[in-house]
Amino acid sequence: MIKHFILIGLFFLxxxxxxxxxxxxxxxxxxxxxxxxxxxxxxxxRLGVSTLILEEYS
Incomplete structure (x- = not known):
């Protein structure tokens, strides 16, 4: 029974x-x-290029 709850939880995650x-x-x-x-x-x-900067905590 617990196995089913774990599988359902993983599915929703x-x-x-x-x-x-x-x-x-x-x-x-x-x-x-x-x-x-x-x-x-x-x-x-400045060159008109679409740019995305990613930071670790953004």
């Missing part, structure tokens, strides 16, 4: 994570919002 995913398309992906990452983001934005 996986369903939850699938619902929270979203697709984003950009020309430039920058990993890290430090000095170099921000500089690269500003430079690409």
């Amino acid at each position: 996986l369903l939850f994570f699938q619902l929270k995913t979203e697709k984003t398309e950009v020309d430039v992906l920058i990993v890290g919002g430090g000095t170099s990452g921000i500089s690269a983001g500003i430079s690409s934005a």
Whole structure:
């Protein structure tokens, strides 16, 4: 019986994570919002390129 509850819980957990995913398309992906990452983001934005900066705690 406990096995069934665990399986149902895992099913809903996986369903939850699938619902929270979203697709984003950009020309430039920058990993890290430090000095170099921000500089690269500003430079690409000035060129009119769609840019996404990812930070660990964003």
